[in-house]
Amino acid sequence: MLNLMEITKENKETLIKELKGRVAETEQEIISNVNGILSKVKSEGDKALFDFTEAFDKIVLKNLEVSKDEIEECFNKVEDDFIEALEEAKANIEAYHNKQKSNGFLMTKDKGVYLGQRVLPLERVGVYVPGGTAAYPSSVLMNVIPAKVAGVDEIIMVTPPDKDGGINPYIGVAAKIAGIDKIYKVGGAQGVAALAYGTETIQKVDKIVGPGNIFVATAKKLVFGEVDIDMIAGPSEILVIADEKSDPSFVAADLMSQAEHDRLASSILITTSKDLYEKVEVELEKQINTLEREEIIRASLKDFGTAIICANIEECIDISNAIAPEHLEIMVDDPMQYLGMVRNAGSVFLGRYCPEPIGDYFGGTNHVLPTSGTARFFSPLSVDSFIKKSSFIYYSKEAIEENGEKIITLANKEGLTAHANSVKVRLNHGRV
Template sequence: MQILTTREQIKQRIARQKTTLTIEQEVRNIIDRVKRFKDAELLMLTKRFDGVTLQALRVSEQEIKEAYNEVSISLLQALKDARGRIQCFHEQQKEESWRIEPEAGVYLGQQVRPLASAGIYIPGGKASYPSTVLMNAIPAKIAGVKRLVLTTPPQANGSVNAAVLVAADLCGVDEIYKVGGAQAIAALAYGTESIQPVLKITGPGNAYVACAKKLVFGDVSIDMIAGPSEVCIWADEQSDLSFVAADLLAQAEHDEDASACCLVPSLKYAESLSIEVSRQLERMDRKEIAKKSIQSNGWIAVVESEEEAIEMINDLAPEHLEIMTINPEKRLDDIEHAGAIFLGAYSPEALGDYMAGPNHTLPTSGTAKFSSPLGVYDFMKKTSIIRYKKEALEQVSDAIIELAKTEQLNGHATAIQVRIQEESE
């Protein structure tokens, strides 16, 4: 891993990459064609990109039943265990409608309702992600979404990964379709003969999926525009080198664009960590992917103080932050920006990815400065409730009329005046 020792080097590595216009134009073309040709375009693009000729886009009930026979008993139990923990955490996020009476004759409130429909995108390609099904579907169902749709690319034989199907069934997903990429996002947003449109799209994906979500936003809601996954580890001289290296590589194996970095207190520790990363890398199953990630996006920064480390973390606003210092809670309140924070040597990111309970769909690329993890609140909408009685309206009428006339909206003023006049007459 590259070792950075100056602030300028570190700033250059924190710089973000943007989606290219070439990708955006290609994605725009895909979306337009799906809107025009619907199912036919989805089938054609599935054959082109996935090498699969499908007879039907929707996964059948029989395919779901058969998927249970393909997963091991231990995997099924692990999915159920994870589901329970994720449900327990997300149940705390539920919001209720409320009403208040701040003064006589005034009734105000907020009505909280679930979205009627939502779509989940689950990536395929280099790996399958049943855990991502759990993380997206569970908060949607807790929110009360009535129609929950999942899309994912088919495998080479035309099927969907069995673990993904089982996870979806365990979470009560209503419809599953064999379609991936930007075309899946277009189908969820605008609908085809087989796929009815949804109101919100969530879930991670590659650059094409992220770009498609950006382009359909406004016609539908989205959770976020996720970039490559990332981890930042803050270590000190007491941090176990093997733990730190393993967590960096766990991040790097996601894909070649994944980012793994570490803040350390000395050049000696940095050099030792770099050696340990190289040693562990040789034993990895996804060695080539992790190696490219580490070479392109992996770095170790030597920091002179806790203050410098905190400043860098808040500047980076990492998706995952692991604080593996001897007293990880000590400066927790100083961390302003991070998607999720893992405290101590025995709280690795992998724990959060699968079993801890908090959502692993997190803001990336610095967006943790203004965004939150996926949650039940993402699948809810709120409506304001306002009721004034005549006497209460009269109390504020002069102020409303003054403000309306200041903004030259005399029709607004008249709407108040006719009611007050009616009362005085």
């Protein structure tokens, strides 16, 4: 099912270029629709939210906010083993993200000078959570826990109501476990608009995170600057590096675990063994019939499934670095010895018993990762995504008297005489 490529000196660069060349563009029509929704919510507030919810979700809501009773009710609707697994996942995610916390610093210098950097949590964060059939409670944990650990004062969730005006119970449970402060039943671009501009009921936030469909993603892009946003996620990607000893059934299963996300998802096998590749092909056919999303997986593998044969593991990693995958599995013995060679990857899964879903659900690392080759410069969602830094500096009279002339020289060379003047008045006791 995979498209086979064998790496040679001649084709290496072209191949890498092709693998990197997927960029999605948003249609003008969607942008203009979403812009209409944003400006209506900005001008009409809550009224627009009720109207759009009636139009798009086909439900007339009485209240936007989900009550405490409604949340408690969710716990009665879901299975105990789900709650237990989610609680344990939360503990793992929290422990990992606690390690990401950073401190500011203070430097002192001669003549009473001091300067430094403070690390401050954002005040209010909004989390968008899709509803309906594609409800992902794991994504609630992954977006909320880093914000909690960062110390964000208030975390607000918006999610579309279901056809009865309720919320998905798995989402409700995850929200409560993660520690969300308030939940509102509003989805789509109107949900993003409410978070970005605020309404009578929903308070304006500083940052919006969380996945969503094309309307949600477009709305987030358009409000960026008014508020901060997380990354705009592209199609999911997995890159599996395997050797001749890798179990082909593991490799096949892992490739398909990404392929099931989306017809545009990429599943790439890079291996030192053509024999393994052939066995993986057999395994793919064997396993695919047992999977619910067979059709999506077939379509995804046909268009974006790739197998690349390399001379050695070093070369495999070389190509992986050029692709900068969202998920990278290194399915070999002693995988740690190769980690230092990995330059670009969102999250790396080491060893033969570490399939990527461990990171999606349970291990502790974040599953919100840079896609489409952006791991070259973007990072996983983290505690740092929910803080801001602020610098400070103190100069004494003696310190500006010592250094003032140098500052005046630099300002004057840039033609900024009012900058120079602000130092001069202090050197000259208020005289210009």
